[in-house]
Amino acid sequence: MNLEDGSARRRRGAVLEAALLEAAWQELCDVGYGALTIDAVAQRAQTSRPVIYRRWATKAELVRAAVEHALRREEAEVPDTGSLRGDLVATMRLANGRTVTSAAMLTYYLGSYFQETGTSPTVLRTVILGDGPTAIDVILDRAVERGEIPRGRLTPRLRSLAFDLYRHEALMTLAPVPDAVIEEILDEVFLPLVTTGGEA
Incomplete structure (x- = not known):
């Protein structure tokens, strides 16, 4: 089954990128950076390695983007x-x-x-x-x-x-x-x- 031709093709642009970053963040939280692999992120996101590598050339770049995605998602108004x-x-x-x-x-x-x-x-x-x-x-x-x-x-x-x-x-x-x-x-x-x- 070619995942790149399936679910990844149906998700495009910001929707696809958010799904990839969320999958990378969840994988990071489950196994940590050392054990994280692009294959595992691709499987979690139901896509393929090339889909990820077209956006982030290395694991470090992907993880940094995933952390940024998570931090910005959690930003909230300061309580008063x-x-x-x-x-x-x-x-x-x-x-x-x-x-x-x-x-x-x-x-x-x-x-x-x-x-x-x-x-x-x-x-x-x-x-x-x-x-x-x-x-x-x-x-x-x-x-x-x-x-x-x-x-x-x-x-x-x-x-x-x-x-x-x-x-x-x-x-x-x-x-x-x-x-x-x-x-x-x-x-x-x-x-x-x-x-x-x-x-x-």
Whole structure:
């Protein structure tokens, strides 16, 4: 059976490309980068190797495109609950419910990809999403405008601290981060450091 003449021919353009990228992402999540093969992706997508190779010349190119597809699919509006703590809790809960929960999970799936390409999760994220404001930047800047965080208190390290701790927990457990742990990260570490009651 020539799959290229069947289902692949009926799917064209953006529809076909999305199906290929989704198949590559699902294969990556199931077996990781090292064990992923173009044949397996083609079988999952019900198409053929040439259909994939016409779009991406190497496995690394396909996987990078699949990660970009997954990350952009999971982009969501930044929660605005009216408080810094509420925004952070809501954002971390949203991350728990997504397929792509954090850069830590990408590290788990893509370990050999980073070795092969000489990149890192930070480099990959910057290449895919750019270096513009992140969700945490939006949340923290709103908190400064509301007066919850003193102007000038936030350093780059403090800006990333809450989600650095969240990603570490996700990597160590490979599971959604429980609400109790989210609250510990915020109430015992992050908020005391950045709000008016803490010491920078």
